Amino acid sequence: MSQTTIKTHFREIEGRSPLYLALLGGLLVLVGLGLLAAFMKGTYGHHITGMNNQVVWGLPHIFAILLIVAASGALNAASFASVFGRVVYKPLARVSALLAMTLLIGGLVILVLDLGRPDRLIVAMTHYNFKSIFAWNIFLYTGFLAIVAVYLWFMMEKRMNRYVPVAGYAAFLWRLILTTGTGSIFGFLVAREAYDAAILAPLFIAMSFSLGMAVFILVTLASFLGTGRPLGDLVLRRMKNLLGIFVAGVLYFVLVYHLTNLYATRLHGIEAFVLLHGGIYTFLFWFVQILIGSLIPLLLLFHPVWSQSRKVIAAASGLVLVGGFAQLYVIVVGGQAYPLELFPGYDMSSAFFDGVVAGYTPSLVEWMLGIGGTGFAFLLFAIALKFLRFLPTSLADDKVDPHAAGVSTATRPATAGA
Amino acid sequence: MSNESSAKLSRRQFITGAAAAVAGLTVAPGVFLLKPADAASPNSDKPRWGLLIDTSKCADGCTACVRACHEENGVRSLGRPKTDAQWIRKVNLTDQASGHEHSLPVMCQHCEHPPCVDVCPTKASFIRPDGIVLVDKHTCIGCRYCMMACPYKARSFIHEPLTDQKPHAPRGKGTVESCTLCVHKVDRGDGTTACAEACNRDGHGAMVFGDLNDPDSEISQRLKQYGSTAIRADLRLNPGVRYQGI
Numbered sequence: 225m226s227q228t229t230i231k232t233h234f235r236e237i238e239g240r241s242p243l244y245l246a247l248l249g250g251l252l253v254l255v256g257l258g259l260l261a262a263f264m265k266g267t268y269g270h271h272i273t274g275m276n277n278q279v280v281w282g283l284p285h286i287f288a289i290l291l292i293v294a295a296s297g298a299l300n301a302a303s304f305a306s307v308f309g310r311v312v313y314k315p316l317a318r319v320s321a322l323l324a325m326t327l328l329i330g331g332l333v334i335l336v337l338d339l340g341r342p343d344r345l346i347v348a349m350t351h352y353n354f355k356s357i358f359a360w361n362i363f364l365y366t367g368f369l370a371i372v373a374v375y376l377w378f379m380m381e382k383r384m385n386r387y388v389p390v391a392g393y394a395a396f397l398w399r400l401i402l403t404t405g406t407g408s409i410f411g412f413l414v415a416r417e418a419y420d421a422a423i424l425a426p427l428f429i430a431m432s433f434s435l436g437m438a439v440f441i442l443v444t445l446a447s448f449l450g451t452g453r454p455l456g457d458l459v460l461r462r463m464k465n466l467l468g469i470f471v472a473g474v475l476y477f478v479l480v481y482h483l484t485n486l487y488a489t490r491l492h493g494i495e496a497f498v499l500l501h502g503g504i505y506t507f508l509f510w511f512v513q514i515l516i517g518s519l520i521p522l523l524l525l526f527h528p529v530w531s532q533s534r535k536v537i538a539a540a541s542g543l544v545l546v547g548g549f550a551q552l553y554v555i556v557v558g559g560q561a562y563p564l565e566l567f568p569g570y571d572m573s574s575a576f577f578d579g580v581v582a583g584y585t586p587s588l589v590e591w592m593l594g595i596g597g598t599g600f601a602f603l604l605f606a607i608a609l610k611f612l613r614f615l616p617t618s619l620a621d622d623k624v625d626p627h628a629a630g631v632s633t634a635t636r637p638a639t640a641g642a
Numbered sequence: 643m644s645n646e647s648s649a650k651l652s653r654r655q656f657i658t659g660a661a662a663a664v665a666g667l668t669v670a671p672g673v674f675l676l677k678p679a680d681a682a683s684p685n686s687d688k689p690r691w692g693l694l695i696d697t698s699k700c701a702d703g704c705t706a707c708v709r710a711c712h713e714e715n716g717v718r719s720l721g722r723p724k725t726d727a728q729w730i731r732k733v734n735l736t737d738q739a740s741g742h743e744h745s746l747p748v749m750c751q752h753c754e755h756p757p758c759v760d761v762c763p764t765k766a767s768f769i770r771p772d773g774i775v776l777v778d779k780h781t782c783i784g785c786r787y788c789m790m791a792c793p794y795k796a797r798s799f800i801h802e803p804l805t806d807q808k809p810h811a812p813r814g815k816g817t818v819e820s821c822t823l824c825v826h827k828v829d830r831g832d833g834t835t836a837c838a839e840a841c842n843r844d845g846h847g848a849m850v851f852g853d854l855n856d857p858d859s860e861i862s863q864r865l866k867q868y869g870s871t872a873i874r875a876d877l878r879l880n881p882g883v884r885y886q887g888i
Contacts, residue, residue, distance in 0.1 A: 269802035269815050276724035277798050280786040340784015340799060340816030348783050351764040358763035358787050393659075414877055415757060415793035564795050566748070566873050567888070570735040574748075576728045576795065583724070 232315040233617045237451050239610035244450070251603040258596010261589045262337040270340065273590050278582030279560045284338040286552045287594030290435065290545075291331030291601060292365070292406055293428060296399040297436010298323040298443075299372065300466070303399070306375075306392025312459050312624050315616040316444065321376045321395070322614050323443055323605055324436075325369055330601025332365055334593060357408045364402045371395050380613065403432040410555065417494040418559030423484070427477040431548060434470035437463060438544040443605070445538055447615055456621030457532075464537045468525035471544055475518050478551075490568075497562050497581075498554060505558035508550040517547010557584055689853040690754075690773035691823055692882035693838065694861045694870060697746040699848035700841075705732050707747050707849065710840030714824065716808035727798035727813075729821045730837060735888070746888065747837065747849075750775060750796040750821035751873065751881030758788035758797065767818075773854070773882050774823045782817040789818060793874045796820050823851075823882075854882060 237244065264272060275282040301320035305313040313320075336342050352359045375391035378384040407428030413419040441463050448455035482499070485491040498509055524540040525531055531540075561582045566572065572579035609615055616623075711730045712718065719726045730749035736742070752775045758767045759775065766782035769775045777788075777797075789797045797820040800813060807813055810826035824835035838849040852861030870884035 270799065271720075271722060271725045271801035276801075277727070277789070278724065278795075280789045280799060340786070340818070341782065344781075344783045347764055347781050351766075351781055353760075353762055353765040355760045356763045356787070358761065358785065362763065397659075409787075412761065413757075413791050415791055415874075560790070564793065566733070566794065567735055569738055571738060572733055572735055574731045574733040575723070576731040577724070578731070578733055578748075578795065 232623070234315075234318065234613035234615060235617050236611060236613055237447075237609045237615060244606070244610075247450075247606055248603065251599045251606065254595050254599025255603055256596070257592040258334075258337070258594075258599065261592035261596060262342070264589055265337070265593070266342065272587065274585045274587045275590070276582070276584070278577050279557055279584035281556055281560065282584060283586040283590035284334050284593045284597075286549065286556050287597055288331040288334040288338070289406060289552055289556065290549055291327045291334070291598060293403060293432045293548075294435040294439045294545075295324045295327035295331060295368075296403045296406075296429075296432040297434065297470075298327055298440050299395060299399050300433060300437050301440060301463075302375070302379075302392060303396040306389050307396045312462060315619055315624060316440075316459065317392075318376060318379050318614045319444070319447070319609075319616075320440060321372050321379070322608055323440060324399075325372050325376075326601045326604040326608070327436075327439065328365060328368060329604060330597045330599075333600055334597030337593060337597070357405060357412050361402075361405045361409065364398070364405045368395075368398050368402050371398050399432070400429060403429045410559070415564065416559055416562075417491055417565065418498070418555070418562060421481060421484075423477060423481050424555075427474070427481060430470065430473040430477050431551070434467060434474050434544055435548045437467045437470055438541040438548075441467060441541045442538060442545075445534060447609065448619065451615065453615070454618045454620040454623075456619055456624060458621040459619055459624050460534065460537065461531075464525050464531060464540070467541065467544065468522055471518055471521055471525075474551075475514075478513075493565065494559075494562050498558060502558060502562075502581075505554050505561065508558075509554050512550035513547045513554060516543055517550055518544075521547070560584075688771055688855065690855045690882060691828055692752065692773065692852065692854040692861060692884065693823070693835070694850040694852075694864055694884050694886065695746055696848045696850075697744055697885055697887035699846050700744070700746050701844075701846055701848075702734075702743070702745050704844065704846065706840040706844045706846075707837035708732055710836040711749070711821070711824075714808075714836035715811040715822070716806060716813070718806075720802060722801075725799075725801040727800060727819060729798070729819070744887070746885060748794060748796070748873070749837070749883065750823070751794050751879070751883045752821075752823055753882070754880035756879065757791040757793065757877075761787045761791040763787065770825075772828075774825050774828070775820075776822055776825065777818055777820065779812055779814050779817050779819075784816040784818065786818060792820075793877055793879070 273282060299320055301313045302317040302324070304310040305317040336345055339345075348362060352362075354360070371391070372395050375388070375395045378388045378391045404425045407425035410419040411422055411424040441460070444455070444460075444463070447453075482495060485495050498505055500506060502509075521540040521543045524536050524543075527536075530536045561584060563572075563579050563581060566578070708730050715729060717727050717729055730747050732745050733748050734743065734745045752773055754773065756767070756769055756775045759769050763785065764781045764783055766778045767775070767788050768778060784799065786799055789799060797818050799818050800815050803815045804813055811822065813819055824832075827835060834851045838851040841847065841849040850861045850864060852859040854862060854865070856862055865884060868886055870886050871888050872879075872881050872884060
């Protein structure tokens with residue numbers, strides 16, 4: 225493979241424009257809402273949320289998992305550049321690693337603030353039960369932040385550039401293990417029929433690729449548009465093709481998950497609940513996750529004409545995120561709402577809501593907490609762009625691929641290559 | 643930046659390396675899962691406390707055990723059923739095939755291999771050598787993972803500030819709790835629990851508390867003579883609470 229090395233220039237963003245300041249202000253408001261929610265929850269307790277003793281993990285966990293899974297996937301561009309040697313992604317590697325770190329921090333902040341005792345974070349960092357996948361995850365998350373930070377340093381410090389592939393490889397392995405850990409939080413729960421499936425780990429890995437890519441496409445578009453830096457079609461087309469493949473990958477794992485469940489008679493109850501008569505969960509599954517979040521984006525991303533438009537690519541990315549949110553809602557809340565089956569063959573009732581689908585309505589406080597953590601992730605990202613050289617000055621086609629110069633985008637086939 | 647060194651890594655090398663590393667790092671910690679529980683094993687010299695519940699004697703509509711438990715341990719309703727703690731509850735069952743109805747109490751089953759202890763990140767959920775499963779309120783961070791893991795829905799999260807607690811049953815906002823098998827009574831040698839006491843007092847005699855490891859105890863004798871059923875026996879958690887008549 226003959227490749228001509230192109231010198232990429234990176235520069236901080238100016239960070240004085242009204243648009244940038246408005247963005248920071250808006251994000252600060254979101255962070256404020258999150259802090260207010262955390263304060264209220266800490267003062268009054270969890271009863272001001274919609275979570276209860278039947279649905280113990282709610283909206284904050286969905287936001288947190290979405291951010292954590294997307295953090296792993298946001299590293300896609302860096303991984304493809306450093307591990308697979310795809311030059312086209314190289315200019316985006318820094319910003320990809322940065323986004324991975326800030327998204328993970330945002331997700332973790334939500335998780336910590338939703339703890340019953342967030343003041344005991346130090347206990348969580350000093351008392352470990354190595355039988356618990358949660359305890360493993362504490363290492364996986366902090367390890368990810370450390371490895372990606374070193375990886376970023378190697379990329380940004382010229383003397384360390386030669387170690388970038390090694391750090392990139394380590395970061396890529398770590399992100400796979402991290403998402404395995406996140407999926408295993410559910411996969412290790414033998415008690416509940418919706419969980420207790422090893423396939424949840426690869427499903428979460430696939431989700432990380434698609435959700436992370438969707439976030440990354442949107443952030444790339446916004447960063448280049450907002451700073452007036454040129455962004456060519458070449459890299460964007462590759463990313464949107466990859467997004468399509470990842471969305472199809474998630475669909476595949478969802479299909480296998482449900483088919484294997486349907487084969488086991490004891491799981492027909494939970495399957496009928498999700499697929500047929502689960503109310504909001506059935507609606508979210510078929511209409512939001514499958515139709516709006518998967519099939520329509522696939523159509524948009526691979527349509528020969530529509531997919532040429534950046535607005536269409538952005539819309540498809542947004543829909544993938546909406547679908548991912550719905551998917552996590554079905555997994556996290558739907559899996560808890562379906563009653564535990566303690567006595568097979570018996571109808572069951574009690575004052576503790578046995579035998580009935582548990583009710584759960586997310587409260588404003590939960591929305592504020594989730595949105596606050598998300599705002600914090602993007603606030604860190606936006607501030608980092610101002611102070612360090614993460615963003616390339618140009619991603620025009622001739623800057624990412626010398627062979628692209630003079631080639632019309634219309635004549636370039638939409639390849640799926642990474 | 644040059645990509646020469648990365649280009650040397652072939653796809654095959656990468657996949658092999660990645661697969662080996664992921665498998666190694668994810669499967670290796672699994673050896674921890676094989677660690678045996680600390681509960682006393684059968685026929686050990688140490689006691690293993692348990693409850694036997696005869697559902698044929700458990701009166702329909704009677705909630706004496708529930709009231710006694712909650713009174714003993716200071717568990718009160720705050721008027722929000724969905725977030726109120728329940729250490730023990732009466733469950734009504736109807737056989738889908740025959741329509742036969744009966745009811746029985748369900749509480750923490752004090753498993754020999756408790757999933758709540760396995761998943762607790764800080765070891766706040768723990769099992770005593772005598773088989774009683776408890777939550778250390780000082781190290782519980784309120785993550786609720788144990789509630790996700792419990793097959794019996796036996797745990798409650800405290801959603802709001804509490805007042806008027808019993809000194810022997812400390813509870814706290816933001817932590818998880820469940821039936822302690824009246825550990826304070828066990829430790830002072832009462833030889834029974836509030837629920838079993840109340841059941842006997844009301845003349846039902848549906849609950850027997852005792853040492854599962856003592857072959858001469860009433861509970862062991864009755865288990866030997868009549869057998870018993872464990873809820874979710876398929877999970878092989880070996881709960882300390884056993885049922886007859888289901």
